[in-house]
Amino acid sequence: MKKxxxxxxxxxxxxxxxxxxxxxxxxxxxxxxxxIEGDIxxxxxxxxxxxxxxxxYAKEFNKIYPDVKVNFEALSDYEGQIKVRMSTEDYGxxxxxxxxxxxxxxxxxxxxxxxxxxxxxxYTGIEERMVxxxxxxxxxxxxxxxxxxxxxxxxxxxxxxxxQTTEQFQQALQQIKDKTxxxxxxxxxxxxxxxxxxxxxxxxVAGDPNYVNITQPNSDDxxxxxxxxxxxxxxxxDAAKSGLIEKDPTTTDWExxxxxxxxxxxxxxxxxxxxxxxxxxxxxxxxxxxFMPFPTNAAKVVVPLAADYNIGVNVNSENKPAAKAWxxxxxxxxxxxxxxxxxxxxxxxxxxxxILKEYEKEGVSFETLTPGKAGQEGLVDKIDKEAEIGLWQPxxxxxxxxxxxxxxxESYDEIMKQLNDAWIKARAAVTEQ
Numbered sequence: 001m002k003k004x005x006x007x008x009x010x011x012x013x014x015x016x017x018x019x020x021x022x023x024x025x026x027x028x029x030x031x032x033x034x035x036i037e038g039d040i041x042x043x044x045x046x047x048x049x050x051x052x053x054x055x056x057y058a059k060e061f062n063k064i065y066p067d068v069k070v071n072f073e074a075l076s077d078y079e080g081q082i083k084v085r086m087s088t089e090d091y092g093x094x095x096x097x098x099x100x101x102x103x104x105x106x107x108x109x110x111x112x113x114x115x116x117x118x119x120x121x122x123y124t125g126i127e128e129r130m131v132x133x134x135x136x137x138x139x140x141x142x143x144x145x146x147x148x149x150x151x152x153x154x155x156x157x158x159x160x161x162x163x164q165t166t167e168q169f170q171q172a173l174q175q176i177k178d179k180t181x182x183x184x185x186x187x188x189x190x191x192x193x194x195x196x197x198x199x200x201x202x203x204x205v206a207g208d209p210n211y212v213n214i215t216q217p218n219s220d221d222x223x224x225x226x227x228x229x230x231x232x233x234x235x236x237x238d239a240a241k242s243g244l245i246e247k248d249p250t251t252t253d254w255e256x257x258x259x260x261x262x263x264x265x266x267x268x269x270x271x272x273x274x275x276x277x278x279x280x281x282x283x284x285x286x287x288x289x290x291f292m293p294f295p296t297n298a299a300k301v302v303v304p305l306a307a308d309y310n311i312g313v314n315v316n317s318e319n320k321p322a323a324k325a326w327x328x329x330x331x332x333x334x335x336x337x338x339x340x341x342x343x344x345x346x347x348x349x350x351x352x353x354x355i356l357k358e359y360e361k362e363g364v365s366f367e368t369l370t371p372g373k374a375g376q377e378g379l380v381d382k383i384d385k386e387a388e389i390g391l392w393q394p395x396x397x398x399x400x401x402x403x404x405x406x407x408x409x410e411s412y413d414e415i416m417k418q419l420n421d422a423w424i425k426a427r428a429a430v431t432e433q
Contacts, residue, residue: 213372
């Protein structure tokens with residue numbers, strides 16, 4: 001019933017959109033590869049490497065598990081297509097857990113891989129899809145957020161050291177404008193969704209992994225001067241007001257922006273690590289692409305870590321030992337997280353990718369967000385929804401840009417006050433429920 005209910009909700013949401021728009025104890029059998037056999041289908045979103053890299057993975061996997069035949073299927077619209085498939089029991093043996101499935105419903109679709117108490121000793125980020133202390137998926141990678149930049153552009157501008165504070169960052173952008181032909185900071189305003197990437201850096205501005213889920217939902221001072229949200233988006237406002245972004249933000253283009261950053265026409269973009277390899281792949285010199293933590297005036301520099309898609313096993317699979325063997329091998333042996341996702345492995349103790357090594361030496365901390373207090377799980381999202389602020393939507397970020405470049409007659413402080421007033425009202429309403 002739950003499976004049909006979830007799928008019915010998905011179909012209903014599609015209709016609304018169309019109208020509006022027009023491993024663990026459970027895998028202990030893996031200790032004897034010769035006893036594991038069968039055919040499995042692995043479903044992935046990586047259409048770009050399913051016929052190349054993934055085929056090599058299968059060959060390596062078969063050196064250990066010779067009696068398992070691995071088939072791959074890549075979906076171009078993974079979230080949309082896999083949700084349709086999951087209205088049946090035929091959705092492969094191994095797949096990525098769709099982010100749209102309510103966490104409480106995950107056990108209806110996925111096989112438990114082990115208890116959290118057991119698996120937390122080995123993996124990072126697994127608590128995001130945990131139900132009743134059981135783990136149903138392991139992150140294929142741990143991503144990090146900050147600023148991707150072109151080293152040569154910064155060098156040409158005379159920026160000798162990676163800027164750390166917000167003032168140093170604005171100075172660096174101004175030097176790029178004054179001394180090069182590059183766009184200092186590209187917002188990708190027109191695409192919209194890249195602006196949501198800024199919210200990931202709230203933890204860096206706060207300098208505290210407790211801030212997002214512990215401090216923020218228990219405070220009425222969210223968008224006031226001196227607080228992380230105010231300081232985070234002030235960087236965007238100041239850059240736009242000083243003419244340090246693209247000349248006409250309404251005509252930006254995501255695909256061309258990657259090539260422009262790669263080849264020195266853009267200085268920097270605020271993005272997650274998932275974009276690094278995409279940008280490097282179109283660069284004449286991939287080594288020109290660097291990463292820096294988001295600028296912060298906090299005493300401690302914290303780069304946020306978050307789980308990418310979680311890989312799990314279909315609860316209806318007829319070859320669960322083989323499917324679990326693949327999950328275990330993929331996470332622990334393939335090196336997918338570093339080589340193909342440009343990120344960090346979920347396996348605890350894994351080395352940082354080379355692009356982050358310099359920051360490890362400088363004492364930068366890489367940390368996941370502290371979960372909310374008991375009884376306050378998801379409270380930030382509830383307040384945000386009630387307030388209609390859209391922390392993870394592009395709307396108020398666009399408003400900030402438009403105000404900064406003179407398209408809207410309002411100040412940054414006026415925007416922040418409206419957001420904070422909405423936050424206060426919504427927090428009171430949600431906490432009284």
